[in-house]
Amino acid sequence: MLKSYEVAIERDRITWLGEKPNFQTTRAIIVIAEENKVTPTKRRSPSRAIAGKGRTLGDIVSPIIDEED
Numbered sequence: 001m002l003k004s005y006e007v008a009i010e011r012d013r014i015t016w017l018g019e020k021p022n023f024q025t026t027r028a029i030i031v032i033a034e035e036n037k038v039t040p041t042k043r044r045s046p047s048r049a050i051a052g053k054g055r056t057l058g059d060i061v062s063p064i065i066d067e068e069d
Contacts (some may be wrong), residue, residue, distance in 0.1 A: 002029075003021065005018060005019065005020075005021060006018050009030075
């Protein structure tokens, strides 16, 4: 029968974090929960092939389409 116990392992020392089982000798399967290290996303930049090809249509402050439309 398998039972789960939570422990903290630091170097070669085990610290029981909850209920400590009552046994003299036993076998164990250890599953390690790795910490997820978040890598920052790389900032994207536009291709150099489009540099200088943008155009401003009309006045920057006023709308391109007439307000009556």
